[in-house]
Amino acid sequence: MPVRVIETIDIKRLDILDEKGNVDESLMPALSDIEIKGMYELLTLSRTFDHHALSLQREGRMGTYASIFGQEASQIGSALALEKSDWIFPSFREMGVYITMGYPLHMLFQYWGGDERGVKCPEGLNIFPVCVPVGTQTPHAAGAAMAAKYKGDKIAVACYFGDGGTSEGDFHESMNMAGVFKLPVVFICQNNQWAISVPRERQTASKTIAQKAAAYGFEGVQVDGNDIFAVYKATKEAVDKARRGDGPTFIECFTYRMSDHTTADDAARYRTKEEVDAWKAKDPILRLRLFMEKNGLWSEQYQKEVEEKAKTVVDEAIRTAEAIEHPEPKDMFTYTYEKLTPRQIKEMRDF
Amino acid sequence: MPVRVIETIDIKRLDILDEKGNVDESLMPALSDIEIKGMYELLTLSRTFDHHALSLQREGRMGTYASIFGQEASQIGSALALEKSDWIFPSFREMGVYITMGYPLHMLFQYWGGDERGVKCPEGLNIFPVCVPVGTQTPHAAGAAMAAKYKGDKIAVACYFGDGGTSEGDFHESMNMAGVFKLPVVFICQNNQWAISVPRERQTASKTIAQKAAAYGFEGVQVDGNDIFAVYKATKEAVDKARRGDGPTFIECFTYRMSDHTTADDAARYRTKEEVDAWKAKDPILRLRLFMEKNGLWSEQYQKEVEEKAKTVVDEAIRTAEAIEHPEPKDMFTYTYEKLTPRQIKEMRDF
């Protein structure tokens, strides 16, 4: 159809740190050595947390768990761009975000152990509890952003979800809402190439996920999600833009789920070892280490210290979590409504 | 962010027949004089139907009605590109589509009079009943297309909805499904600039509605929805593509709702007379008449004949509709399930 072009949309991709540890200096965000080391330590801590969580689950000491292995840079890089006063709406695979924001580690173990109290977010942080139904947290992000805008609070709202999450109607409705009202939301999609057994290209036919933002009239960008500098930079710019009142941004973090979907899953049923192996070389922690090595920020000794510290912290968190008393059966009534209903009062007599 | 462009999407617009009745010959579809006259007659018939429906409603002889005034070219132009064997999933504002497909007119009056039997689609046509909940027909179109594909039927599925309908989650999920499975669906959005009182630019922030298709990896195109040649051409190409197995297309018909939203609405509360007046000059029937006049296909006499014929047909349909016996109260039980339930059998004793 030889016709007039009335709109052209370019989808961009940001890469800074490559697999060999080299950076594109022109794009490199201003980060001090201490900040870079902080990144490395958070990456290590998160991975340590993750490995321990998987072990606990295997030992029957914890319930079903969704590993973040491979996605640490997407989570920590983006969370580092946020302030504690910002609001965060995670899905269920964002332990790295929680950890980066300073969420008490033992509470995360407690939550995955099947105890609601683990996601009672401490005052001073605004992280909404783990959201199990895929995509359904996106409207909350839009709403909180609308409220913040109305109240004149200069905060940003970060909303996390996966590639699969973009297929849900809620994602669409929320993106659209954010576009119409120019809301201060940063939508962060961790495209880890899989939604349980469904590969990215069977999830949606669009070439990139970033281009979905075109449907809502705001910017979408793809970043290398295993490149913590790129993730950090893209998120920081989006957060700043949100605070300035310039509306929402969509960020596709192109990454990979190295683990099974959850501990209840067996990824070997639907994907090849070769595919997983190919992604090993792209590991987000490895490449930061290579970068640090090249820049004199890394040594064997430092590595040992970082690992040991992480292990100590995680072990301590597990001890704390496991020492917490079992919730009272009556607790299941207490938070249904502000006050117990007459019927609940009768029902509680069973305990 | 100075970064690599990884995808570029162009949104195109098709115009053939302008307001003065001139056509872009290079784009003009091959249509015989008889076909063009057929278009004009259908446009006139549809508008006549519409005016009479509005009168009937005012006189209390019919229920709430959603006028198609101004959108005739979008409806008739697109429906003319379909075969009777194709499947059609309308919303509630597609009387022009029904009429074009040869749906019995009296049944349309019957339906708007509050009688289900009016949308019992006659055999030989595959038009799903009027769909009241906005956007919810889109999944059916995807499903029917999937079934047709599985059965190897070389048909197309046409799915109609409004600009407002694109905000619903179902629209998104269905577009995505159609993209992933390359389904033979033509999504036809009548962007009539309003969803009740919400103007197009408050419905979504994207510059065009056509560009929403970019999110799903298939082509979206905008056409002048008051230009029956453009609508016909775009739909025909999309339908042919669907039949060829080359997947879905999204067509935005850029048009205008000249009436109130429905007979229960008062558009004067939320839009200006000036805006409505500006669209009068763009009338789809007027411009086709000017074209026909220029090409010797139109005369006062012809106009009189066409109008009279339309009036006769519509009057006859109204007579037929009004002569239909009132449905039996028991009818409300009959079609809940294939067989009555024991409880329904008891309940029916009331009648």
Add this chain to the structure above:
Amino acid sequence: MPKLNMVQAINLALREEMQRDKNVVILGEDVGRDGGVFRVTEGLLEEFGAERVIDTPLAESVIAGSAIGMALYGLKPIAEIQFMGFIYPAIDQIFSHAARVRSRSRGRFTCPIVVRAPYGAGIKAPELHSESTEALFCHMPGVKVVVPSSPYNAKGLLISSIRDPDPVIFLESTRLYRLIKEEVPEGEYAIPLGKARVVQEGKDITVISWGSMLHRSLQAVGGFDAEVIDLMTLNPFDEETIFKSVKKTGRVMIVHEASKTGGFGAEISATIAEDEILYLKAPIIRVTGYDVVMPLPKLEDYYIPTVERIRKGIEEAMKY
């Protein structure tokens, strides 16, 4: 005192609560410039501005879901769903989130939203404009359900619903919107949630109803010494008032517009059959809509319980 219809009474409640508390905001389809398709929000955009009376895109799930997000952030959003038949796309947000926010976060976050929706048949509207599926929402712990039956109690119950710290589904009978006018005081008065109202005392039979069916019930009880209860809040519902009445009358009839099977009448009946059966002299009668897909206008009047059907129900119970 001004005589108001239900539209005006609800409008007044909204206006006053918005004046009182800056955190109260309204969102929904056509609630702003158009003042709502039933004019319930008329004039509010002009008074409170587009940041507090928000015309949203056409998308019920994000209407409910963004209301939840606002509530988490400290606002008191009132979401309008244009007709109850269009609340189904929002059910996931209401059930999976609104109902669970408090419990999930052990009280750190709460969800004080009101979801208003016109409900019920009787205005000869198109398909899905006549739903009365209030029972669905009564089966989701964490959600409250309120159905006013008159302008006066609509205002008082809405004020309580807005101030309630938990999510409330507030259903407004389209048929009642302009049917009755009554004196509605200006200014604050709250009718507590969870309490029923004895509309008329009587000794022979307890007739329990709500919303639009209350009026038909009142028309039908003439000639009987019936105690008529307006339930007003369906979840959590006022067992105490019901039990007291049943103990007195020994006969019960429940009247609702929703279809019978799984309607909220079942819960009331079952509650009585569990706790007060020894006081019963007669079967517990339910007069309800039929177990059919809600018909289009031509058959609508046959679907809705009529005064005659309600009378027959009473007569049936009175045989015992």
Add this chain to the structure above:
Amino acid sequence: MPKLNMVQAINLALREEMQRDKNVVILGEDVGRDGGVFRVTEGLLEEFGAERVIDTPLAESVIAGSAIGMALYGLKPIAEIQFMGFIYPAIDQIFSHAARVRSRSRGRFTCPIVVRAPYGAGIKAPELHSESTEALFCHMPGVKVVVPSSPYNAKGLLISSIRDPDPVIFLESTRLYRLIKEEVPEGEYAIPLGKARVVQEGKDITVISWGSMLHRSLQAVGGFDAEVIDLMTLNPFDEETIFKSVKKTGRVMIVHEASKTGGFGAEISATIAEDEILYLKAPIIRVTGYDVVMPLPKLEDYYIPTVERIRKGIEEAMKY
């Protein structure tokens, strides 16, 4: 005859029906390559190909909605919702369309879909993986609801559901999936929808249950002369079998896992209180989940009705 668990029995029913009828197709999240998260569809992709065992994008509304579209076109789609807690986004399609297609089109179009979903608590899964809100679907005329309690009846009921000309919600207890093995014949046998099953005869009390709670009920009745009914189809439900039993025993207890208020136990109780009250010797007891947000695994066992609570219910009824 092979002994199968419920997963295997359902898999067998699917396989046989797909072999029998080319119009039977399966769609849902992870139903293909992965064989379903519970392995219910294991091996079907290999046998029937990707056009009949369709891995969909992650979007429940279009899973249900496209199944409807397929059914209109003449297929017999079986849609899997991965867990019942994720059926809520599909409720609009089920209620607004599946339930109404036949009525709306006066029979020109019909909607023979089956929506399968694992339901219920007891496997210590994450939030929203333990829902048992079957009652919601019983309040929508046009929809049928089936809940099997054993491998044998799961197969027979699923065959009937697939062949049924109307939409069926088919709920499979996650706890039962691998708990029981029993003999399940190969080949065709259909257990009719709408019929309950008297699992055990008795004279003193009628215990009505379905799905996973049937087993706890059976464990609890030991020592009582109880008649135990497995309802199997909840909507439309088998009043006749219930009435017959109640007439004999004069006592009724209903056991379900869903929370009490508005649960399907209410409908059964209300039906009895309306039609058979004169035969009752005792209050109608409901032993159910509590009226709370379904707790996470640590408290899950306290939520689910225990054998002890069920026994207490019987003892309570037997006092009369």
